[in-house]
Amino acid sequence: MNIVNILEEIEKVDGEIYERLNPRRAAMKDFFNMGKKITLAAMPLALGSVFKKAYGQSTPTQINDVLNFALTLEYLEYHFYNHAVVAAPGLIPTGAPIGAITTIRDHELAHVNLLKGALGAAARTPLAYSDFDFTGKGTFPDVYTNYLTFLKVATAFEDTGVRAYKGQATVLKGNAVLTTALQIHSVEARHASHLRQMLAANGATGLKPWISLGAGGVSNDTGIAAVDPIYVRENTSMQAGVNIVGINGNAGVTAAIAAESFDEALTKAEVLAIASLFIK
Amino acid sequence: MENLNEKVQNTLSMEGSILDAKLERRSFLQYAGAGAAIVALTAAGCKKDKVMIPTGVTLDFKDDFGVLNYAYALEQLEAAFYIKVASAPPSGFSTAERNYFNDIQYHEVAHREFFKNALGPAAIGGLEVDFSSINFTDRASVLGAAKAFEDLGVAAYNGAGVRLKTDAYIVIAGQIVSVEARHAAYVRDLIANGSFANSEVVDANGLDKAFTPDMVLSAASKYIKTKINVINL
Numbered sequence: 024m025n026i027v028n029i030l031e032e033i034e035k036v037d038g039e040i041y042e043r044l045n046p047r048r049a050a051m052k053d054f055f056n057m058g059k060k061i062t063l064a065a066m067p068l069a070l071g072s073v074f075k076k077a078y079g080q081s082t083p084t085q086i087n088d089v090l091n092f093a094l095t096l097e098y099l100e101y102h103f104y105n106h107a108v109v110a111a112p113g114l115i116p117t118g119a120p121i122g123a124i125t126t127i128r129d130h131e132l133a134h135v136n137l138l139k140g141a142l143g144a145a146a147r148t149p150l151a152y153s154d155f156d157f158t159g160k161g162t163f164p165d166v167y168t169n170y171l172t173f174l175k176v177a178t179a180f181e182d183t184g185v186r187a188y189k190g191q192a193t194v195l196k197g198n199a200v201l202t203t204a205l206q207i208h209s210v211e212a213r214h215a216s217h218l219r220q221m222l223a224a225n226g227a228t229g230l231k232p233w234i235s236l237g238a239g240g241v242s243n244d245t246g247i248a249a250v251d252p253i254y255v256r257e258n259t260s261m262q263a264g265v266n267i268v269g270i271n272g273n274a275g276v277t278a279a280i281a282a283e284s285f286d287e288a289l290t291k292a293e294v295l296a297i298a299s300l301f302i303k
Numbered sequence: 304m305e306n307l308n309e310k311v312q313n314t315l316s317m318e319g320s321i322l323d324a325k326l327e328r329r330s331f332l333q334y335a336g337a338g339a340a341i342v343a344l345t346a347a348g349c350k351k352d353k354v355m356i357p358t359g360v361t362l363d364f365k366d367d368f369g370v371l372n373y374a375y376a377l378e379q380l381e382a383a384f385y386i387k388v389a390s391a392p393p394s395g396f397s398t399a400e401r402n403y404f405n406d407i408q409y410h411e412v413a414h415r416e417f418f419k420n421a422l423g424p425a426a427i428g429g430l431e432v433d434f435s436s437i438n439f440t441d442r443a444s445v446l447g448a449a450k451a452f453e454d455l456g457v458a459a460y461n462g463a464g465v466r467l468k469t470d471a472y473i474v475i476a477g478q479i480v481s482v483e484a485r486h487a488a489y490v491r492d493l494i495a496n497g498s499f500a501n502s503e504v505v506d507a508n509g510l511d512k513a514f515t516p517d518m519v520l521s522a523a524s525k526y527i528k529t530k531i532n533v534i535n536l
Contacts, residue, residue: 122497126497126500127500129509130509188477189474192464192474193474199465201465201473202462202465207510207511210484210500210509213485213499213505213511214488214499215481215485216486216499217488231406232486233485233486271416273409273412273416277409280409281413284482285478285479285482286481288478
């Protein structure tokens with residue numbers, strides 16, 4: 024994270040940011056005095072404290088709401104993977120598979136810590152593994168004993184995460200927080216791409232790294248009916264009033280290509296409905 | 304500066320009649336005025352020569368059209384690359400790889416044409432590309448270039464999102480960037496399985512890259528022949 028870039032971005036929205044961050048202001052002295060002592064790992068917390076001090080109590084409520092919403096999802100993802108890695112022996116094959124899931128787990132933990140740091144005292148109550156039911160209230164009873172089921176749920180979570188961040192982007196319009204959210208969002212998309220390839224290699228033949236058109240033109244391309252709500256509207260071919268199918272005479276841009284080319288957003292209510300299946 | 308010199312010469316030839324005319328007081332003042340204008344032009348050109356260059360395309364970041372044209376430029380570049388790959392894939396490509404690169408080709412064409420239509424008359428012209436550094440018969444060379452394009456595309460959209468003022472375009476940019484990230488992860492895994500989100504692209508905070516337009520255009524410049532002028536960044 025480049026703090027100078029972030030400050031420049033904030034300046035576009037808040038022309039007084041440098042005044043607010045002026046070292047002469049007592050609130051800011053601590054941060055600048057920390058200087059070289061700040062390590063990369065400590066940055067989220069340090070950054071969070073900067074924003075808190077600069078804005079005092081005035082961090083917009085809607086932005087905190089978005090961050091807490093994201094934090095809930097990151098807790099869900101982190102505990103899902105962490106339990107699989109540390110408490111479900113033999114579930115994930117050794118080598119590349121456990122390597123990939125561990126990488127993803129580590130990113131989710133980093134996201135949790137980043138969002139907690141940015142929210143500071145406004146952060147939601149921490150969520151533990153025991154707060155979740157990853158069988159989805161019995162929908163996926165063998166999630167931690169059947170590798171294929173685990174991959175299906177993992178793919179569903181990542182595709183949900185991608186769609187969830189997108190749905191909140193406009194609330195963060197023009198705010199530096201949007202950049203951070205986008206930086207998390209594209210990492211979730213990278214995860215989704217890899218998990219779809221893992222799923223394809225383990226029985227879901229033909230599942231693409233990107234969300235395609237389902238059989239017969241339905242929005243869910245995974246063939247798993249239980250996750251239909253996660254893929255609603257993914258078969259959309261109109262974008263901002265522009266019809267993508269066969270656009271400007273390009274016959275190669277089929278309905279499937281049109282669906283694949285643009286990931287769709289989910290509303291907060293839709294995401295919470297999906298997540299509630301996994302939260303006790 | 305070459306173009307600026309041209310402009311200065313054009314100005315001089317236009318003012319030729321002044322040079323030829325008798326040096327009456329009024330004409331002299333006109334000439335002096337023209338000279339001062341040239342000096343001002345040169346000075347301005349030295350400070351911000353990008354503003355004065357009349358050739359190539361101009362990305363004016365003063366509003367959303369500039370950001371959308373920036374995205375349009377990048378999508379043009381990506382589409383041109385994948386069209387070339389898909390039309391004659393390297394012999395080392397498997398059938399699955401050929402199919403997926405064919406898909407990606409059309410994703411990028413869809414993105415390119417979307418921006419063209421969304422921009423309408425405000426769209427910049429077509430860019431001339433330079434892929435001389437890529438060996439299109441070599442799988443590793445093609446994958447390396449694809450990785451560079453996709454990672455750069457992701458970082459470009461991540462960095463540009465905050466500049467957008469129109470809700471619909473913020474959503475569209477988000478809808479496209481995740482597809483680019485899916486491409487990036489796929490291509491990276493083809494090069495080295497498990498490198499879909501390694502430390503080259505994701506930092507210790509779990510964040511992907513976010514680049515400013517000048518960083519992106521500088522990295523992309525080796526693949527673009529057309530001069531791209533950036534103003535109001």
